[in-house]
Amino acid sequence: MGDRHGTSIPISRVAPLPRPPTECFARCADAFGSTLAREEAFPDQEWITRLAVGAASSLDLPLVAEESGRAVGLAWVRIDADDLATATLYQVWVHPEFRWLGIGKSLLASALAWAEGAGAATMVLSVACGPDSALEFYRHAGFVEAGKPGQLRPDSGLMQQPMRRSI
Numbered sequence: 001m002g003d004r005h006g007t008s009i010p011i012s013r014v015a016p017l018p019r020p021p022t023e024c025f026a027r028c029a030d031a032f033g034s035t036l037a038r039e040e041a042f043p044d045q046e047w048i049t050r051l052a053v054g055a056a057s058s059l060d061l062p063l064v065a066e067e068s069g070r071a072v073g074l075a076w077v078r079i080d081a082d083d084l085a086t087a088t089l090y091q092v093w094v095h096p097e098f099r100w101l102g103i104g105k106s107l108l109a110s111a112l113a114w115a116e117g118a119g120a121a122t123m124v125l126s127v128a129c130g131p132d133s134a135l136e137f138y139r140h141a142g143f144v145e146a147g148k149p150g151q152l153r154p155d156s157g158l159m160q161q162p163m164r165r166s167i
């Protein structure tokens with residue numbers, strides 16, 4: 001278990017990651033611009049294929065924080081082949097029972113270190129706005145708003161805020 005000043009939970013590149021826990025989407029579907037129904041509809045093979053492709057790609061970094069063999073934190077970084085200077089951060093999630101322990105910060109640090117090593121100069125992301133927004137978490141990590149919020153999904157009333165930081 002981690003502590004308040006830095007987690008001891010190992011963070012590693014995954015190959016392949018098990019299917020993200022359902023509660024990840026049940027609680028945070030809006031944070032990811034997805035829906036629980038859409039994510040649950042994917043057969044396991046779809047996840048296995050997605051993650052195997054990501055794990056094998058030099059332009060992707062799927063990350064997992066593990067506690068006793070259980071995924072308690074996830075993140076995914078991708079560098080677009082058409083823009084090698086920009087890394088995009090997706091799907092940062094920490095299990096509710098493991099929040100405020102430094103796991104999110106460790107995932108972010110691993111993501112930034114990998115992106116820097118891969119030659120990216122900027123990291124970008126979009127964060128859902130609203131009461132449970134992770135906006136402050138990212139501000140705390142040096143990200144700043146980059147432009148105006150846009151609609152999260154065509155069928156959602158929520159907005160998402162683009163953010164960026166130099167690496």
Ligand SMILES: CC(C)(COP(=O)(O)OP(=O)(O)OC[C@H]1O[C@@H](n2cnc3c(N)ncnc32)[C@H](O)[C@@H]1OP(=O)(O)O)[C@@H](O)C(=O)NCCC(=O)NCCS
Nearest residue numbers: 028031092093094099100101102103104105127134136137
């Ligand atoms: C956002 C999230 C990933 C943070 O993970 P976490 O492991 O709890 O964060 P950490 O414990 O590493 O916190 C790192 C720092 O950010 C701060 N922080 C964390 N969550 C915060 C929040 N919601 N608001 C303000 N500050 C926050 C912490 O106080 C800590 O500060 P410190 O460095 O001074 O100690 C987690 O709350 C989560 O999974 N939320 C739901 C999914 C989500 O919204 N994901 C983002 C989609 S873009």
